[in-house]
Amino acid sequence: MAEAQVIDSGGVNPPSGSVDTRTIGDPVLAVENIIVKFGGVTAINDVSFDVRKGEIRAIIGPNGAGKSSMLNVLNGFYKPRSGQIKFAGKTFPSMDPYYAASHGIARTFQNIALFRGMSTLDNLMTGRLLKMKSNFFWQCLYFGPAQKEELENRAHVERVIDFLEIQPIRRTPVGRLPYGLQKRVELGRALAMDPDILLLDEPMAGMNVEEKEDMSRFIMDVNEEFGTTVILIEHDMGVVMDLSDRVVVLDYGVKIADGTPDEVRANQNVIDAYLGVSHD
Amino acid sequence: MAYEYPDASVYDTLPKLLRYNAERFPNDVALREKDFGVWTEFTWADYLERVRNLALALNEAGLVKGDVFSIIGDNNVDWICAELAAQSVGAMTIGFYRDVLEDEIAYLTGYSAARMAYAEDQEQVDKFLNLGDRAGTIEKIIYSNTRGMRKFDDPRIVSFDDLVARGAEIHSASPELFDQMVDAVTGEDIAILCTTSGTTSNPKLAELPHGNFVRHTQLYLKHDPKDSTDEYVSVLPMPWIMEQVYTIGFGLNSRMKVSFPENEETAMSDMREIGPTFLLLAPRVLEQIAADMRARVMDAGPLTQWIFDKGVEMGREALDKGGKSWLADVALFSALRDRLGFANVRSAATGGAAMGPDTFKLFLAMGVPLKQLYGQTELLGAYTLQDGKEIDVDTVGVPFEGCEVKIIDADTDGVGEIITRHPNMFRGFHKNEEATKEDMKDGWMHTGDAGFFDDKGRLTVIDRVKDIAQTRTGTKFSPQYIENKLKFSPYIGEAVILGADRDYLTAIICIRFSIVSKWAEKARIPFTSYTNLSDRPEIYELIRSEIAHVNESLPDTQKIRKFLLLYKELDADDGELTRTRKVRRSVVSERYGPIIEALYGEGDRAEMNSEVTFEDGRKGNIEASMHIEKVDGAAAPEMKKAG
Numbered sequence: 001m002a003e004a005q006v007i008d009s010g011g012v013n014p015p016s017g018s019v020d021t022r023t024i025g026d027p028v029l030a031v032e033n034i035i036v037k038f039g040g041v042t043a044i045n046d047v048s049f050d051v052r053k054g055e056i057r058a059i060i061g062p063n064g065a066g067k068s069s070m071l072n073v074l075n076g077f078y079k080p081r082s083g084q085i086k087f088a089g090k091t092f093p094s095m096d097p098y099y100a101a102s103h104g105i106a107r108t109f110q111n112i113a114l115f116r117g118m119s120t121l122d123n124l125m126t127g128r129l130l131k132m133k134s135n136f137f138w139q140c141l142y143f144g145p146a147q148k149e150e151l152e153n154r155a156h157v158e159r160v161i162d163f164l165e166i167q168p169i170r171r172t173p174v175g176r177l178p179y180g181l182q183k184r185v186e187l188g189r190a191l192a193m194d195p196d197i198l199l200l201d202e203p204m205a206g207m208n209v210e211e212k213e214d215m216s217r218f219i220m221d222v223n224e225e226f227g228t229t230v231i232l233i234e235h236d237m238g239v240v241m242d243l244s245d246r247v248v249v250l251d252y253g254v255k256i257a258d259g260t261p262d263e264v265r266a267n268q269n270v271i272d273a274y275l276g277v278s279h280d
Numbered sequence: 281m282a283y284e285y286p287d288a289s290v291y292d293t294l295p296k297l298l299r300y301n302a303e304r305f306p307n308d309v310a311l312r313e314k315d316f317g318v319w320t321e322f323t324w325a326d327y328l329e330r331v332r333n334l335a336l337a338l339n340e341a342g343l344v345k346g347d348v349f350s351i352i353g354d355n356n357v358d359w360i361c362a363e364l365a366a367q368s369v370g371a372m373t374i375g376f377y378r379d380v381l382e383d384e385i386a387y388l389t390g391y392s393a394a395r396m397a398y399a400e401d402q403e404q405v406d407k408f409l410n411l412g413d414r415a416g417t418i419e420k421i422i423y424s425n426t427r428g429m430r431k432f433d434d435p436r437i438v439s440f441d442d443l444v445a446r447g448a449e450i451h452s453a454s455p456e457l458f459d460q461m462v463d464a465v466t467g468e469d470i471a472i473l474c475t476t477s478g479t480t481s482n483p484k485l486a487e488l489p490h491g492n493f494v495r496h497t498q499l500y501l502k503h504d505p506k507d508s509t510d511e512y513v514s515v516l517p518m519p520w521i522m523e524q525v526y527t528i529g530f531g532l533n534s535r536m537k538v539s540f541p542e543n544e545e546t547a548m549s550d551m552r553e554i555g556p557t558f559l560l561l562a563p564r565v566l567e568q569i570a571a572d573m574r575a576r577v578m579d580a581g582p583l584t585q586w587i588f589d590k591g592v593e594m595g596r597e598a599l600d601k602g603g604k605s606w607l608a609d610v611a612l613f614s615a616l617r618d619r620l621g622f623a624n625v626r627s628a629a630t631g632g633a634a635m636g637p638d639t640f641k642l643f644l645a646m647g648v649p650l651k652q653l654y655g656q657t658e659l660l661g662a663y664t665l666q667d668g669k670e671i672d673v674d675t676v677g678v679p680f681e682g683c684e685v686k687i688i689d690a691d692t693d694g695v696g697e698i699i700t701r702h703p704n705m706f707r708g709f710h711k712n713e714e715a716t717k718e719d720m721k722d723g724w725m726h727t728g729d730a731g732f733f734d735d736k737g738r739l740t741v742i743d744r745v746k747d748i749a750q751t752r753t754g755t756k757f758s759p760q761y762i763e764n765k766l767k768f769s770p771y772i773g774e775a776v777i778l779g780a781d782r783d784y785l786t787a788i789i790c791i792r793f794s795i796v797s798k799w800a801e802k803a804r805i806p807f808t809s810y811t812n813l814s815d816r817p818e819i820y821e822l823i824r825s826e827i828a829h830v831n832e833s834l835p836d837t838q839k840i841r842k843f844l845l846l847y848k849e850l851d852a853d854d855g856e857l858t859r860t861r862k863v864r865r866s867v868v869s870e871r872y873g874p875i876i877e878a879l880y881g882e883g884d885r886a887e888m889n890s891e892v893t894f895e896d897g898r899k900g901n902i903e904a905s906m907h908i909e910k911v912d913g914a915a916a917p918e919m920k921k922a923g
Contacts, residue, residue, distance in 0.1 A: 155316065158316035158317045158318075159316060161316070161317065162315075162316055163427075165543075167317070167542050167543055167545070167546050168543070168545035168546050168549075170317060221427070221428065224428075224430070224431075225427070225428075225430075
């Protein structure tokens, strides 16, 4: 065995002249007193928090804390037993998936949910379906309004492809792509919807360090360049603490902390939840 | 009827040629660039307009005749527009390789006192910003890709599009200004400060005057004519002299259309869409293509494998008889040409380093009319070219007319140093009289290459003069010659032959990971990384048999006795290769000193502790331990064949 060991000798400083150009606005999405139950199991118990326009908001917590359930409540996959969701100036008892998607909430899934046999380009085009208005007849003929619409949407998708630097895999069936790239394509499909709010369910799960760095950069770029609000669930604490503006911590369905990464890091409840305390 | 090139005595600068074409052929396509998945065309009028507007804005920002302008980025329309705009003002341009590290930028901009820079995107702009105080004279940094740029508030940063818009205003206010600027530059003025690859030290800047550049490219075009029906895809590094000759020189002189691929990874498929009629591929790229081809065939079904093997065999046989195998062409080569994007190729060149004869013949058999050329940056690139009349894997052809090439200090075999002079060579090294004097003696450029002429007046280049080495027993050998033989093995990516002042020859080998990993998968050999794979006994056995095979064709005194597989690939970022990927022997022998000592020691392991530079400039240490394998003259027992 040749043993090669890489010893890191320190990082690099950010370039000079770098400034934060983002603006964080008022709350655009808020959940209040949400309760979700599956039979006798209470997945989410009386959780409230809000998300401000333009911020990166993380939801963290140990396994089974109810993070993915929370995300599913946000885009209407799950109906809460009680509580309410405030979005775009309206209050709903629960979100409707179609309403969420058509009003600018896009999401990615923990387990990649792409059409494996279709090319990257076609998968991204499915992200534009909601924006297509021409009827079935025109689309069959690919003529008149349908053609114009298709070209506009394709142009939009090409901008996403350029943004995510996935030109080389434009025509490759996604099933043949490595895992990290599939994750990127999934982000691309969400971006193709031109979302105001992006829900990312463990965008970096199962990735190596380089892929994580790439993905982090894309998430930051999306947030900075387009002002997209990002809500993300992530297990990698380093990533969460570096990326997010505010963090919600869930444990056994209960919110145990909410604040900036530094506040959350110092919170005794969070430390207990992650490191464990003895239960009598 | 060949296209009549513009009169070089009147149109003696590159911007004048651009204006010439834009006046006569305003609506013909000059350039194409792939963006957002679509080929965008630029006519000669568009091309001139973009150059003119940028030139006017640069001039207003303070760029004047005699200044130095640096350029770094991917090959694209903005790159060459920035170059021609700076040259329209009368500035000299330096192109940087896109993966260049900050230190080199600091050295060259400081040394040349560059005043402005075009840096395509955030990554490249960062390099200039990170220079801090060392950026010294840089007053403006021009970017064209806006992504990630909003973070910066450095006052030196300006956008390409803003400058072009400003230039358009200046032009409408004073329409004669651009022409006055262009007319004020003459053929005697320096157009390009071209970095020389510098196998030994810091790069030097060769001053290439406009007139020389125009005349020399026209001379080249006489030997390999092009016209507006020709298509070229720009994939080689833009700062390299040959890419300058083709993209700028051929483009402006012959109106050959130049297309820029979307990015590096899409280059092959973009090339296929364009179907270039002319290409230049470095030997190692051709070897990579050949190796990839074999790797894919290894993946294919038995029928495909049989067709491939049979087709190559038939093609090679027909080629040796001076013909072409019709059957092999239909069954295999036409499909291969199409696949690789070579379907329309009328003329293809290779050069810069020697090339394995088998690869060369493979491409000839495939119907890609490869011609080897030879030249140096200082001599404006190529000045010899094969005529392509016969299969000739060894020579680089005869010199262009008017180019004098001599061999000096020849030994009994006629091998000596190649020296050259021609009317259009470089002016000298920028601000480096000493280096100029060292290389130029009585008007002759001493190339430092060893070579000889055959009885037909064709030049053969063997190696660098100083690299021709002698063992302690007095055997002369060319490391590069043996390395090239080794590198034709699909499994060997890089090889360094040692043996100067030693008793026998040894080799440091880097495996070609793409192929060897595939081979290992097929042979069910588990491995994790490059390092791990390189240390597998099965791989040692594989490489040993490859070396034994090469040894058969070498005289006894030049046979490789021992080798080891290096734990990493040689890398330009670590200074082990030049940017054009030639081995820097001094660096290798210094860095791997302990390994080399071990190779000539008694033991069978070499220990190593070395520093590596990561892509972001950080440094780290690597400790490694490698096995040393002996090679006996006899061929190794047949390995279990993969597949």
